[in-house]
Amino acid sequence: MTLPDAPLSPAATDRTFQVDLRGLVDLLSHHLYSSPRVYLRELLQNAVDALTARHGLEPSAPADAFGIRLYADGSVVRVEDDGVGLTEADVHTFLATIGRSSKRAEKIAEQRGDFIGQFGIGLLSCFLVADEIHVLSRSARTPDAPAVEWRGRGDGSYTVRTLPASARSRPGTTVTLTPRTDAGEWTRPAQVHALARHFGSLLRHPVTFDDGTGGPGAPVNPEPAPWARTYPTPGARSRTLSAYGEEVFGFTPLDTIELDLPAVGLKGIACVLPEAVPTGRRHGHRVHVKGML
Structure with missing residues (x-):
């Protein structure tokens, strides 16, 4: 049995997407x-x-x-x-x-x-x-x-x-x-x-x-990051870093640990919680890339 030829379709044309x-x-x-x-x-x-x-x-x-x-x-x-x-x-x-x-x-x-x-x-x-x-x-x-x-x-x-x-x-x-x-x-x-x-x-x-x-x-940015400033005493540095951690995370840190890892371009502080971490508590991070949050 011979099938009839399929009708020719019109030539395809390229079109661009329309963006709403x-x-x-x-x-x-x-x-x-x-x-x-x-x-x-x-x-x-x-x-x-x-x-x-x-x-x-x-x-x-x-x-x-x-x-x-x-x-x-x-x-x-x-x-x-x-x-x-x-x-x-x-x-x-x-x-x-x-x-x-x-x-x-x-x-x-x-x-x-x-x-x-x-x-x-x-x-x-x-x-x-x-x-x-x-x-x-x-x-x-x-x-x-x-x-x-x-x-x-x-x-x-x-x-x-x-x-x-x-x-x-x-x-x-x-x-x-x-x-x-x-x-x-x-x-x-x-x-x-x-x-x-x-x-x-x-x-x-x-x-x-x-x-x-x-x-x-x-x-808007009158001072450099707290860990990049010069302080008169180690105590002043510690208090400023602690105050910054409290401002960012909402708790008074038991201590702050300075982070300086040039190999990965990481510099900042880690804030130690003053109590055990409750189950299900949300983690908190604040990351600036080249100074931009």
Whole structure:
């Protein structure tokens, strides 16, 4: 028996996935991020990585030559850094492609192990508290480089403009958010300052916070880690480390044990519980990677 020939199917065509950005952000908020507060951690993380790249370009610059400035007055949240900045090509490549990290590019820096995060996914966290992200950047790699403005919106659209260098007087990046009305819990000035202290108190770059009231910016990380400071007496060191352990873990340590393992890059303290550990008690750890919680 002869079977009839099967009808010819139309030629196959390649297509790209369509991304529902609002749906993706909702997915991130429920399964990847612990709460909307992580938006500030991600912005700080990006700023720190940009500063790391800037120091790679200018290794002779003092450690405190470049910094991070935060601003929140209830109507906007702004994070500004003196980092390596972005060109227009970088903006199209890294800000408009979800999941692509500028830290993977050779043109940003070769010391990839020095970076903390990935800009491509971290910036999405800002949509947890705002419907629009405004980025103004100027690259430090080219003298008199123009400024680039990028506006990303929660509906998945974005616009890019090239502006005169005078639009940003020096290299670096400024990210500005206009919070949604339901995001006040995470974007009011006192909370932004508290989150900056929580995530960035041990950062090695100078970080300041301005609440828009006209006063001087408050330092977010005024002192190095307690175990990295110089103390007048061993007793003063012991008391400070114990107080830090109590602040972090909520109990007065019986003793503190200093940890310094250069082979694995570990430095800090272990706090000894004052009583036997109850069955089922939750373990507590506080880990900073390159100064970022």
